[in-house]
Amino acid sequence: MKIIKSCVGALTNFEVLDLLRSRGAGKDPTRVIASVSPSEFKVFDYLEQTAACNQTRDAITKLVDECKKYDLAKAEILNIANIRPSSAVEVFTIIEECDARVEDRIDELVETFMQVLPPHPSSQAESMGEIAEDNS
Amino acid sequence: MFLLSEIEHNLRLPPHLLSRPLNEAIKGELDSLFLDKVIENLGLCISVYDIRSIDGGFIAPGDGASSYKVRFRLVMFQPFEGEVISGRLKESNKDGLRLSLGFFDDIYVPVPLLPSPNHSEPDPEQKDGIRWIWEYEGENYPIDGMDEIRFRVHKIRYPPIPLDEARKSDQEDSEQKDPKIFSTMVITVEVLAVGCVLQQGCFVFLYCVQRKVEVLAVGCVLQQGCFVFLYCVQRKVEVLAVGCVLQQGCFVFLYCVQRKVEVLVVGCVLQPEPAGADCFSFSENLCPYSGYDETECESQQ
Numbered sequence: 309m310k311i312i313k314s315c316v317g318a319l320t321n322f323e324v325l326d327l328l329r330s331r332g333a334g335k336d337p338t339r340v341i342a343s344v345s346p347s348e349f350k351v352f353d354y355l356e357q358t359a360a361c362n363q364t365r366d367a368i369t370k371l372v373d374e375c376k377k378y379d380l381a382k383a384e385i386l387n388i389a390n391i392r393p394s395s396a397v398e399v400f401t402i403i404e405e406c407d408a409r410v411e412d413r414i415d416e417l418v419e420t421f422m423q424v425l426p427p428h429p430s431s432q433a434e435s436m437g438e439i440a441e442d443n444s
Numbered sequence: 445m446f447l448l449s450e451i452e453h454n455l456r457l458p459p460h461l462l463s464r465p466l467n468e469a470i471k472g473e474l475d476s477l478f479l480d481k482v483i484e485n486l487g488l489c490i491s492v493y494d495i496r497s498i499d500g501g502f503i504a505p506g507d508g509a510s511s512y513k514v515r516f517r518l519v520m521f522q523p524f525e526g527e528v529i530s531g532r533l534k535e536s537n538k539d540g541l542r543l544s545l546g547f548f549d550d551i552y553v554p555v556p557l558l559p560s561p562n563h564s565e566p567d568p569e570q571k572d573g574i575r576w577i578w579e580y581e582g583e584n585y586p587i588d589g590m591d592e593i594r595f596r597v598h599k600i601r602y603p604p605i606p607l608d609e610a611r612k613s614d615q616e617d618s619e620q621k622d623p624k625i626f627s628t629m630v631i632t633v634e635v636l637a638v639g640c641v642l643q644q645g646c647f648v649f650l651y652c653v654q655r656k657v658e659v660l661a662v663g664c665v666l667q668q669g670c671f672v673f674l675y676c677v678q679r680k681v682e683v684l685a686v687g688c689v690l691q692q693g694c695f696v697f698l699y700c701v702q703r704k705v706e707v708l709v710v711g712c713v714l715q716p717e718p719a720g721a722d723c724f725s726f727s728e729n730l731c732p733y734s735g736y737d738e739t740e741c742e743s744q745q
Contacts, residue, residue, distance in 0.1 A: 312450040314486055316517060319446040324519060327491065347480035350547035351490050351521075358530070387528055390445060401528055401596060 318382070321360035321390045322368060328352045359392035362426045371424045378410060378417060392425045393418065445523050448493055449486050452515045453477075454500075459508040470498060470514055478518060480547075484602045484627040487522025488548055521548060523597045523631065530594040533587060538564065538574050543593060543633070550630050557598060557634035595633040602627045 328334075332342035333352045344352070355361065368389055375385050380403065387402045396414045400406045410417060455477075461469040471492060478489045496515040503510050523529060531551060534544040540558060543551040564574045578585045587593070604627045 309451060309453045311483075311486065312452050312515065314449050316448040316450055319448060319519065321445060324446045324490065327493070327519065345475060345479055347547060348491050354546040383524060383526070391528055391530075404526075 318386055320368060320386060321355050321358055322363040322365075324351065325355040325360050326365075328355075358390065359425065359427075360390065363389070364426075367425055371421070374420050374424060378413065388421060389425070392427070393421055394427075445521060445527060445529060446490065447487070447520055447522055448517050449483075449520050450496070450515065450517050452513065454511055455514050456509050456511045459510075462510070466498065467495065470495060470512065474514070474516060481626050482602070482629045483520070484604075486518075487520035488629060490519045490521050490547070493517040493519050523600070525597055525599065527597045528594060529597065529633075530592050533591055533593060536574055536576055536587065541576065541587065541593075541635075543595065548629075548631075550628065551595070552630065552632055553595065553635055554632060557632070559635050593635055595635050597631055597633050599632045601630045601632075603630060604628075 328344060328348060328351065331344050331348075333344045333349060336342040336344075339346070339349055371389055372385060375388070380388075384403050391398070391402070393399045393402060396418055399410075399414060399417060403410065406414070453474075455470060455473055457469055457473060461473070464472075474492050474495075479491070480489065482488050494517055496517065498515075499513040501510050501512055529545070531543040531545045534542045534549055536542070539552075540555045541553040542549070543553065545551070558576060559578050562576055562578050564576050576587045578587060
């Protein structure tokens with residue numbers, strides 16, 4: 309076995325989920341007929357619980373465009389797409405040296421992320437709290 | 445978390461697969477060979493992404509199987525250092541915690557990387573188990589089974605598979621599989637946030653930034669449909685919003701700025717629009733500081 313290239317490119321959670329869905333992972337309740345192996349199903353189950361489950365390709369490209377203004381590293385954009393931070397505290401862990409780079413625009417950033425990326429279905433129960441946060 | 449790697453491998457296709465279409469047979473062989481196995485410095489193989497080229501098809505003398513030189517791409521699970529991921533607790537012992545992602549279980553949180561201050565106590569539910577408890581502002585938050593834990597990756601190691609296991613697999617397989625390509629992957633992480641459900645429908649999201657704990661949000665459901673969201677910025681707790689469901693679908697959001705409570709918005713659910721968006725009415729008349737009365741109708745996104 310020879311490794312030609314160890315990293316052709318990074319994949320967001322959404323892209324892997326899309327790949328598994330295109331093989332029929334989501335549509336098969338018996339989990340036997342689709343050409344998806346049990347270990348791939350475990351990955352599918354995990355990804356369905358994350359914020360990636362209702363993202364779209366357009367949302368991700370839009371996010372990348374929006375982040376160009378803030379000069380974020382590729383790894384940071386990847387993290388943001390995978391997690392969908394909904395508050396300033398969550399952004400602190402993702403962006404290094406947050407205070408120096410984006411201190412006063414942090415609320416703007418969080419707003420952008422919440423608008424561009426769709427929320428996770430289970431967190432819509434907490435969206436009443438988000439309305440209050442947005443209005444603050 | 446995931447990346448794409450390109451691999452070239454000399455694949456031996458057993459004779460009983462010769463009747464199947466070549467692509468299918470090769471994909472099946474690659475799946476059984478690489479799926480759910482760890483390749484050193486590349487990560488855990490999740491799936492075969494595509495097959496780029498198939499060369500060869502020569503049959504060596506004395507062997508019934510044909511061998512192909514296949515170039516293909518694999519989807520690998522390999523988080524980079526500093527990545528933030530969420531997972532569930534699998535087990536906890538005196539060395540720390542072990543977390544699971546469903547498809548990958550070897551994520552360890554050693555004791556120094558647990559949110560501090562903390563202490564451990566013997567687990568009442570499991571014999572010989574240890575439960576870790578995070579102390580924050582006088583409250584004890586146990587880290588146990590139903591929590592979703594958010595962590596940042598600290599280090600990834602690829603210790604080799606223990607030698608006697610490799611020797612065993614050599615003897616069992618008739619194919620020539622090189623045991624040295626596969627290894628194990630161990631990820632060490634630090635805990636960032638723990639979500640946990642307290643009693644009576646309260647929940648707390650705690651957050652730890654560089655070992656300083658901040659409460660991200662505490663929500664609790666009071667009686668009769670009231671709820672409180674508290675927010676802690678740099679250890680000062682502020683009430684973010686207190687919502688109260690009044691009768692007939694009206695609700696009030698109160699907001700607390702520096703401990704002075706102001707009514708943020710009073711909303712009232714009217715009948716839903718045909719497009720599916722709910723129509724809300726907001727009046728900001730109750731704020732003592734702005735002193736104006738305005739009613740608007742907005743559709744909720």
